[in-house]
Amino acid sequence: MKLSQRGEYALRALLVLGMNHGSGVVRIRDIAQQQNIPRRFLEQILNDLKSAGFVLSKRGVAGGYRLQRGPNEISLADIIRHLEGPLAPVGCVSVNYYQRCSCPDEGKCAIRSVMQEVRDAIVGVLEGVSVAHLCDRVRDLQGPLENPLDYII
Amino acid sequence: MKLSQRGEYALRALLVLGMNHGSGVVRIRDIAQQQNIPRRFLEQILNDLKSAGFVLSKRGVAGGYRLQRGPNEISLADIIRHLEGPLAPVGCVSVNYYQRCSCPDEGKCAIRSVMQEVRDAIVGVLEGVSVAHLCDRVRDLQGPLENPLDYII
DNA sequence: TAGAATCTCGACCTATTTAGTCAAGTATCG
DNA sequence: CGATACTTGACTAAATAGGTCGAGATTCTA
Structure with missing residues (x-):
């Protein structure tokens, strides 16, 4: 098992969504900026994760992505x-x-x-x-922070 | 870790050499035929294994390859x-x-x-x-045979 | 000592995968 | 309506995978 760049980006994105689970959607742009992932490429990846049933999307002005299932189910x-x-x-x-x-x-x-x-x-x-486990690890490693977007992933 | 075709061929070849360890060299052609590996491709692979120090070669009419170190050291x-x-x-x-x-x-x-x-x-x-362990497994799985070249690898 | 057998070395080739980019379209909110 | 965001599909350049090939260098044996 070798993790490609694409795969790593996907995991990071899902982890961001996991950290923000329950508080609405997150924009591609925010994930891309924060994680330093090429935006266009991330669009493609998230789209793929959507058709695979891992995430849901919302279009329009207040749009973005969120996890489809609970973080502990993935x-x-x-x-x-x-x-x-x-x-x-x-x-x-x-x-x-x-x-x-x-x-x-x-x-x-x-x-x-x-x-x-x-x-x-x-x-x-x-x-x-699971994604939930990953989120736990993030909090364990970095201590609890105010804003979920501040976590380093 | 993903094993490429090349990698699988190399392992099979080394296993053949392991099974024949101590009884001289084995020709590329024999390994290729027995293992159904493209001969030219196998030449390339064995050459690589040679410069890496895994095998030794002997040229000329009675030429071929053998393991450089003991099978239990690889x-x-x-x-x-x-x-x-x-x-x-x-x-x-x-x-x-x-x-x-x-x-x-x-x-x-x-x-x-x-x-x-x-x-x-x-x-x-x-x-x-190690290669020696692999050889043991082969014998365990197939019972002891007369000719080392008869083992299925 | 010629010739056959065998390894040696490097160049070459084609198809697939990887890592992206881009344009034009569709939905949503205010 | 118009700005913002996701959507879709096509496109591209570079690297990797999986081989192939020709010509040369060694070694054995008759």
């Missing part, structure tokens, strides 16, 4: 799977994006058995962390 | 790091290929702290498995 595994595809290092051990490989017998493939362990290790971490 | 982490670069999902948590990211304070970055855990999980598995 795991990093879900997000990254949507953005980057398989979490597994090879397709033949991926549960959600399985792809047969060329070896004659998967059950007897030693490399596969190791990659299986790697996959389980990765998934074990990422399934266990 | 960890998958070493191999994959050489082939694919960082094991970590993002540069800012990589020990061997560290790269600063754009966030203002790494110590307070929640995403980074999760990615750190992911990295540790991946490295934990891959540091613990």
